[in-house]
Amino acid sequence: DTGVSQDPRHKITKRGQNVTFRCDPISEHNRLYWYRQTLGQGPEFLTYFQNEAQLEKSRLLSDRFSAERPKGSFSTLEIQRTEQGDSAMYLCASSHDIEAFFGQGTRLTVV
């Protein structure tokens, strides 16, 4: 296992389009997290899954954002009707216990 994998690494989209990102966690990890990181800031928590259950969502996750983890393995994060303010790095992390392992992120640019 090579760690947490995110796809795509980069995405450029026009304002108003929908985008979907994928995260494949480390296989034995039951916890999965999504974060958003803007330039010069630390990551901001978006949502958390334990297995397939989405147990917490940040208020940052507006109704244009939806995340799923249908079989408790990979997860998707969809942003509908993208806005320029959605431009950021989207990070996925997984954990079994204390330490969370991060993927390399998907950098979204909305033009």
Add this chain to the structure above:
Amino acid sequence: AQKITQTQPGMFVQEKEAVTLDCTYDTSDQSYGLFWYKQPSSGEMIFLIYQGSYDEQNATEGRYSLNFQKARKSANLVISASQLGDSAMYFCAKRPRNTGGFKTIFGAGTRPFVKA
């Protein structure tokens, strides 16, 4: 509101010297964990060290040690014998322990520049 404060946006460090990265936090949690992550220019977040709020000993991992002062709500990272590869962004983070380990909050980061 719970908040992590890292007041040193950037600093120069001489190679082979030790450097301390400051971190203070607000919390209303009885039990929590504190983390430091390194983020190189490639973007991935690399876990460095963890300290539990009820741990009596300060955490150490190789060249990294955490100076935990619970009463002051500070969790400073000490990097000993700095190397050129230590130049990166470093984030302090906190997570409550009794809620199953989600909703980690991060500081804004500190970037030491190690010079030869």
